[in-house]
Structure formats: structure tokens, C-alpha cells
Amino acid sequence: MGAAADKLLGLSRDALERHFVAMGEKPFRARQLMKWVYGHAVLQPEAMTDLSVALRERLAGSASFDLPTVRSRQEAVDGVVKWLLDAGRGQAIETVFIPEGTRGTLCVSSQVGCAMDCSFCATGAQGFNRNLDAAEIIGQVMLARQELVCERESPITNVVFMGMGEPLANFRPLVEAVSVLTDNLGFNLSRRRVTVSTSGLVPQIRRLADEARVALAVSLHAPDDRLRDELVPINRRHPIDELLPACWDYVAKTNTRDITFEYVMLDGVNDDLSHARQLASRLKRRPAKVNLIPFNPFPGTQYRRSSPAVVDEFRQVLLDAGVFTVTRKTRGDDIAAACGQLAGQVHNRVRSPLSLKVQETRP
Numbered sequence: 001m002g003a004a005a006d007k008l009l010g011l012s013r014d015a016l017e018r019h020f021v022a023m024g025e026k027p028f029r030a031r032q033l034m035k036w037v038y039g040h041a042v043l044q045p046e047a048m049t050d051l052s053v054a055l056r057e058r059l060a061g062s063a064s065f066d067l068p069t070v071r072s073r074q075e076a077v078d079g080v081v082k083w084l085l086d087a088g089r090g091q092a093i094e095t096v097f098i099p100e101g102t103r104g105t106l107c108v109s110s111q112v113g114c115a116m117d118c119s120f121c122a123t124g125a126q127g128f129n130r131n132l133d134a135a136e137i138i139g140q141v142m143l144a145r146q147e148l149v150c151e152r153e154s155p156i157t158n159v160v161f162m163g164m165g166e167p168l169a170n171f172r173p174l175v176e177a178v179s180v181l182t183d184n185l186g187f188n189l190s191r192r193r194v195t196v197s198t199s200g201l202v203p204q205i206r207r208l209a210d211e212a213r214v215a216l217a218v219s220l221h222a223p224d225d226r227l228r229d230e231l232v233p234i235n236r237r238h239p240i241d242e243l244l245p246a247c248w249d250y251v252a253k254t255n256t257r258d259i260t261f262e263y264v265m266l267d268g269v270n271d272d273l274s275h276a277r278q279l280a281s282r283l284k285r286r287p288a289k290v291n292l293i294p295f296n297p298f299p300g301t302q303y304r305r306s307s308p309a310v311v312d313e314f315r316q317v318l319l320d321a322g323v324f325t326v327t328r329k330t331r332g333d334d335i336a337a338a339c340g341q342l343a344g345q346v347h348n349r350v351r352s353p354l355s356l357k358v359q360e361t362r363p
């Protein structure tokens with residue numbers, strides 16, 4: 001199959017229907033194809049026996065259903081599985097499966113690297129190379145399901161966009177992929193079981209409310225702009241007073257229950273009780289819950305993890321204010337599969353153009 005093959009994996013049902021119509025076929029071919037691909041994991045057009053022989057041959061010659069190539073697979077002591085997947089040109093991305101009782105969460109990557117340059121994140125430290133397309137995003141889910149299905153029944157119950165990359169900076173492919181995840185002929189996941197995590201791209205949060213009403217997690221990490229500017233540089237472009245209203249509007253518009261605010265606990269940086277009180281006053285009586293994330297160190301980082309006692313006190317302040325707060329369990333850290341440890345293999349093409357640009361907007 002040449003490089004110009006039509007990538008049909010990851011196309012939404014609408015896009016697939018348009019594709020078949022453009023081929024001179026009936027739109028219902030899209031439904032047939034999705035049943036084969038996602039329902040039966042059949043990726044060879046030759047085997048799709050309810051398509052006409054002529055169409056099977058055309059697809060075999062024109063379409064690609066390639067899954068990413070596994071470079072390595074590691075399994076942590078707690079059952080977490082991490083795949084390093086080839087992303088071409090010597091680069092790699094990571095996908096992580098986190099089993100928890102009957103629930104199985106797949107954490108997928110949306111970009112090769114990330115341009116957001118958050119100061120505490122291994123992916124950010126690597127820089128950005130390129131966006132993944134919808135086929136590469138859905139390819140991660142197909143591949144993980146294929147690898148896990150022999151081991152457990154219906155292994156993937158939840159998908160979170162918390163791997164490498166800023167999903168809202170790769171908007172169209174994200175929306176296409178979400179559409180396949182939630183389509184009953186795709187992975188048939190309810191919208192509540194698909195979570196997009198963002199560092200706070202406000203215009204895209206607003207667009208997401210129109211295009212994919214999934215669960216939203218926002219990486220807040222600081223209760224005030226001075227500190228957030230430092231930790232999450234996109235804050236210089238979209239400060240907290242712009243971000244939070246977009247979050248409340250998202251809840252109102254999408255009928256989701258609440259927004260999850262992620263807050264990585266960095267020793268002596270953002271873990272003071274005064275930070276907790278400030279955070280509580282911003283979030284109380286709002287549709288918000290907080291996920292405190294123990295910092296996961298990576299080579300070369302300047303930060304340290306807050307002590308468990310400090311995390312508990314911080315959490316108590318939020319709980320006392322009526323803000324539902326949990327401390328996230330660190331999973332898979334023995335294979336560097338925990339939040340913020342995903343580094344894949346990225347050739348940085350842009351030394352954080354974003355943080356340079358946004359710096360201009362605030363002295």
C-alpha cells in the first residue's frame with residue numbers, strides 16, 4: 001500500500017459515508033465497514049464478505065487500515081501496560097492501559113510531543129514534533145484492544161486523552177476520534193467514559209462544547225495567575241479568569257456533571273495551605289471536582305513530590321469548603337507510565353514557540 005492510501009481508520013461515520021459517496025458507492029457501506037473494523041476487528045477488505053467483490057478489491061487497492069507498530073511493550077507490577085509505538089521518522093509515542101477492577105482505562109496520545117512547555121512535564125520537556133491524525137489516535141485503541149482482548153473480556157471501558165500531547169491543539173482529529181469512540185458502531189463508549197484533558201485552550205474548550213460533549217478535565221495546577229503563568233505557560237494567553245468561565249459554560253452547554261481540575265502537587269511550589277484555600281474559594285459551589293496528582297519525577301526535573309501528609313491537609317481544606325477532591329493513585333511508575341512521565345521519542349521541531357509568543361502578551 002503506497003503512502004497515498006486512504007486512511008479509513010478513525011474516520012467518523014459521516015466522514016466515512018462521504019468517502020463512499022465520493023467513490024460512487026452507497027452511504028450505508030460506511031456502516032458495513034464500521035461493523036467489520038470495530039465490531040469484528042477485521043482489517044482486511046478481502047474478508048468483508050457483505051461488500052461486493054468489486055468493492056472489496058477497490059478497497060484492498062486504495063484503503064489503509066494500518067495499526068501502529070509496537071516497538072516495545074512493558075507491564076508494571078500493578079498491571080499497567082505501556083506500549084511504545086512507532087510514529088515514523090525515528091519517533092515514538094506512548095499508550096498506557098490502566099486496569100482497575102472491572103474498569104479498564106486507556107490513556108492515549110494525541111501528538112508527538114507537546115508544544116505547551118509545562119515546566120513539570122516530561123512530554124513538554126521534549127518539545128513538539130507533529131499532530132497525530134485520527135487513524136493514529138484510533139489505531140492506539142484498536143491495537144490495545146487487540147493485545148488485551150486475549151487476556152481479559154472487553155478490556156477498555158474508558159478512554160482518556162492524557163497521554164502525550166495537548167489534545168485541543170489537534171482539534172479536528174480529536175473530534176473525529178471521539179466520534180468513533182462514542183459511535184455505537186465504533187467503540188460504543190458513553191460520552192462520560194471519554195475524557196479530554198487540556199492545559200486550558202479556552203477557544204477550543206468552547207468549540208468542544210459544540211462538537212463533542214465528552215467529559216472534560218482541566219490541568220489547573222495553580223490557583224493564581226502568577227504561579228500558573230510559570231507552571232502552565234498557556235495561562236499567559238488564557239488566564240484563570242478566562243478559563244474558569246469557559247469551564248462553567250462547558251458544563252451548562254453539554255449537560256456534563258462537572259469539570260475535573262487536575263492539580264499536580266509540587267513540593268514547596270503550589271502545595272501551601274494558602275493555595276488550597278484560594279483554590280477552594282475559586283471552585284466552591286461550582287460544578288467542579290479536584291484530582292490531586294502526586295508529582296511523578298523524570299530525569300532532569302527541578303521539582304519534588306509533596307509529602308503525603310501535605311497532600312492530605314491540602315485535600316482536607318478543599319473538602320471542608322465542599323469541593324469534592326480525590327488524590328490520584330500513582331500507577332505504573334516503575335515503567336515510567338505515570339502521568340507526565342511519557343516521553344516517547346520526539347525530535348523537537350519547535351522550541352516552544354508558544355511560550356515565546358505568549359510571553360509577549362504579558363510582561
Ligand code: SAH
Pocket residue numbers: 114118120121122161162163164165166167197198199217218219262263264293294295296297298339340341
Ligand atoms: N496535555 C494535556 C493532557 C496530557 S497530561 C494536559 O496537560 O492536560 C495529563 C495530566 O498529567 C495533566 O494534568 C498534566 O498536567 C499531568 N502531568 C504532567 N506532568 C506530570 C508529572 N510529571 N507528574 C504528574 N502529573 C503530571
Ligand code: SF4
Pocket residue numbers: 114115116117118121122123124125163164165166198199219
Ligand atoms: Fe503538554 Fe499536558 Fe505536558 Fe503541558 S502537561 S506539556 S499540555 S502534555
